[in-house]
Amino acid sequence: MIDAMVVATAGWSIRVRRRSLLVCVTLTVAVLAGILVTLSAGVNSFPVSRVFAVFAGHGLPAENLIIGELRLPRAVTAMLVGVALGVAGALFQSLTRNPLGSPDVVGFNSGASTGALVVMLVLHAGAGAVPVGAIAGGAITAAVVFLLSSRHGVSPLRLVLVGIGAGALLNSLNSLLIVHSQLYDAQSASVWLVGNLAGSGWDEVRLIGGTLLVGLVLCVGLSRPLSLGEFADDRSMSLGLHVGRTRTVAVATGVLLASAAVAISGPIQFIALSAPQVARRLTGAPGPNLAASGITGALLLVVADFAAREAFQPRQLPVGVLTGLVGGVYLAWLLGSEWRKGRA
Amino acid sequence: MTDTSQRLRAEQVTLGYDGRRIVHDLDLAVPDGSFTAIVGANGSGKSTLLRGLARLLKPQNGAVVLDGKAIHDYPPKEVARRLGLLPQSQAAPDAISVADLVARGRYPHQSLLRQWSPADQAAVDAALELTGTADLAARPFDELSGGQRQRVWLAMALAQRTDILLLDEPTTYLDIAHQIEVLDLCLRLRAERGCTLVAVLHDLNLAARYATHLVAMKDGGIVAEGDPVTVITPDLIEVVFGLSCRVIADPESGTPLVIPRLTSRHLPERKPAP
Numbered sequence: 196m197i198d199a200m201v202v203a204t205a206g207w208s209i210r211v212r213r214r215s216l217l218v219c220v221t222l223t224v225a226v227l228a229g230i231l232v233t234l235s236a237g238v239n240s241f242p243v244s245r246v247f248a249v250f251a252g253h254g255l256p257a258e259n260l261i262i263g264e265l266r267l268p269r270a271v272t273a274m275l276v277g278v279a280l281g282v283a284g285a286l287f288q289s290l291t292r293n294p295l296g297s298p299d300v301v302g303f304n305s306g307a308s309t310g311a312l313v314v315m316l317v318l319h320a321g322a323g324a325v326p327v328g329a330i331a332g333g334a335i336t337a338a339v340v341f342l343l344s345s346r347h348g349v350s351p352l353r354l355v356l357v358g359i360g361a362g363a364l365l366n367s368l369n370s371l372l373i374v375h376s377q378l379y380d381a382q383s384a385s386v387w388l389v390g391n392l393a394g395s396g397w398d399e400v401r402l403i404g405g406t407l408l409v410g411l412v413l414c415v416g417l418s419r420p421l422s423l424g425e426f427a428d429d430r431s432m433s434l435g436l437h438v439g440r441t442r443t444v445a446v447a448t449g450v451l452l453a454s455a456a457v458a459i460s461g462p463i464q465f466i467a468l469s470a471p472q473v474a475r476r477l478t479g480a481p482g483p484n485l486a487a488s489g490i491t492g493a494l495l496l497v498v499a500d501f502a503a504r505e506a507f508q509p510r511q512l513p514v515g516v517l518t519g520l521v522g523g524v525y526l527a528w529l530l531g532s533e534w535r536k537g538r539a
Numbered sequence: 540m541t542d543t544s545q546r547l548r549a550e551q552v553t554l555g556y557d558g559r560r561i562v563h564d565l566d567l568a569v570p571d572g573s574f575t576a577i578v579g580a581n582g583s584g585k586s587t588l589l590r591g592l593a594r595l596l597k598p599q600n601g602a603v604v605l606d607g608k609a610i611h612d613y614p615p616k617e618v619a620r621r622l623g624l625l626p627q628s629q630a631a632p633d634a635i636s637v638a639d640l641v642a643r644g645r646y647p648h649q650s651l652l653r654q655w656s657p658a659d660q661a662a663v664d665a666a667l668e669l670t671g672t673a674d675l676a677a678r679p680f681d682e683l684s685g686g687q688r689q690r691v692w693l694a695m696a697l698a699q700r701t702d703i704l705l706l707d708e709p710t711t712y713l714d715i716a717h718q719i720e721v722l723d724l725c726l727r728l729r730a731e732r733g734c735t736l737v738a739v740l741h742d743l744n745l746a747a748r749y750a751t752h753l754v755a756m757k758d759g760g761i762v763a764e765g766d767p768v769t770v771i772t773p774d775l776i777e778v779v780f781g782l783s784c785r786v787i788a789d790p791e792s793g794t795p796l797v798i799p800r801l802t803s804r805h806l807p808e809r810k811p812a813p
Contacts, residue, residue, distance in 0.1 A: 199655075201654070201655045203655070203656075207652035207653055208652075208653055208654050208655050208656060209652075209654050209655075210654040210655040292630070292632075415651070416651060419646070419649070419651065419654070422632070422643070423643060423646055425630075425631075425632035425633075426628075426630060426631065426632070426643075427626065427628030427629075427630040429590070429595055429624070429626035429627075429628050430624075430626050430628060430630075432594070432595050432615065433593055433594075433595065433619065433623060433624035433626065434619050434643070434644065434646045434647055434699065435614075435615040435616035435617075435618065435619030435620070435646060435647035436615065436646070437615055475633075475634075479634070481632040481633060481634055481635035481636075481639060482632065
């Protein structure tokens with residue numbers, strides 16, 4: 196009847212859908228294979244055996260540098276940022292019951308960027324303070340957007356509309372901050388604002404990895420309440436859901452993940468918007484599909500970053516340019532189909 | 540477990556939104572095992588009262604008492620194991636199947652580490668069976684007709700396995716045949732499971748036929764309550780709805796049947812019956 200299997204002992208039981216599990220496993224394998232490709236292929240290409248030699252500590256100095264110190268941390272960062280964006284997108288799309296409710300559409304990423312730019316350009320604080328600025332910016336934006344869109348609870352559609360407005364406002368503010376800064380600062384800030392993974396090192400991996408750990412632990416507890424939250428509030432409350440608490444924790448988790456991603460790589464568009472939609476079509480399951488969305492995000496970003504790195508050699512394109520182009524087309528299509536359904 | 544014969548009561552309860560008070564100082568004791576129907580004009584506070592009884596709305600004053608304790612002192616899941624609600628809202632997750640939707644009714648009985656038990660499966664199967672929706676189980680909910688959807692929503696509330704079930708206008712948007720079907724199902728629940736039912740109903744004649752206890756509301760208070768046979772009188776209808784009417788016996792059930800008096804001079808002309 197239901198395509199689900201139950202793993203149970205006397206004390207506990209876990210229920211998973213076979214198809215969701217299969218999708219997650221397959222996608223994980225694809226992500227790992229993708230990372231292997233980005234490590235070995237490219238203008239400087241190495242046989243896969245040499246990649247494993249580097250892992251085993253037998254690499255030549257040049258291999259150690261290119262594979263181990265340049266490509267590996269960048270690929271791992273891409274994977275982790277992709278997970279963060281995919282999960283954040285799934286959280287917000289579930290909360291707003293709307294595929295347009297992603298952090299990159301409703302202005303949270305713009306807010307995180309504003310926070311980071313203020314730290315970079317106005318306060319001239321060190322790179323270590325950028326994540327703090329980004330998370331503060333994202334959190335303040337989310338708080339304001341939620342306050343403006345709530346009356347007897349948050350109206351999902353109003354949240355999307357208010358968020359798009361806030362995003363537009365913050366994007367202008369971001370431009371203003373750049374225009375009013377020193378030329379050198381302005382240049383690096385502009386590049387950052389496109390979304391870029393080039394130059395990611397182990398520090399970035401540690402930061403996004405640590406944040407992800409916290410975020411994913413919160414997600415374990417959020418998955419079931421969120422899937423109930425997709426009903427109208429009256430119904431989910433009558434089933435015993437703490438609607439307010441669930442919403443607060445989900446927003447906090449989503450803002451944390453999205454802002455951390457922005458802090459590491461700049462506001463990379465499209466991943467948070469599309470990963471949950473791709474994941475839902477793959478699993479065919481209702482609910483937020485948090486795990487599948489995260490892994491899909493990882494796959495999308497690992498592939499996109501590899502393309503951005505190698506497709507336009509000898510120049511490297513910031514990955515945000517690539518995702519922005521694809522994402523713009525996708526967003527237009529999504530708006531069109533939502534419009535036909537009468538929801539946007 | 541307290542052995543009162545009214546597990547659900549409203550005590551001097553005042554309910555409203557923001558500053559507005561919609562229900563004032565209202566007392567109500569829902570008899571256990573009854574089918575209580577709440578009737579009244581639009582805006583009389585019926586649905587607000589039901590939301591208050593279901594813990595969806597916190598009283599500004601007074602309390603709703605469930606099993607001897609204020610309902611807001613319980614954790615939400617604890618309430619959801621004792622008392623269910625069939626709200627009017629229709630929103631459902633995208634692409635959800637009927638079986639999945641009904642399974643969500645088991646939420647209050649589950650936790651992170653107890654996600655699915657044989658009791659869950661049994662409750663879902665029984666709910667599908669009782670509402671005649673078992674053959675729809677694999678279908679996507681979006682594709683169902685209005686009558687089918689209402690039966691599925693009811694199945695979800697039944698899967699919750701509560702002794703008390705509140706229904707907010709369960710027959711709205713349904714054609715007459717489906718209205719009867721849903722109300723018959725309510726009677727079956729009462730007979731077979733001993734459920735207590737509280738429903739906001741618009742159709743006075745159906746309320747009179749199905750309810751064991753009738754509550755008539757006006758301006759946020761109760762005007763009359765009791766056995767529909769004694770409560771429904773032309774005077775009461777005049778007071779509650781401002782409608783002049785006759786009350787005759789339903790030729791089928793013998794319960795009161797409200798017949799509005801002619802109010803317009805422009806009714807289509809009929810030949811007198813032969």
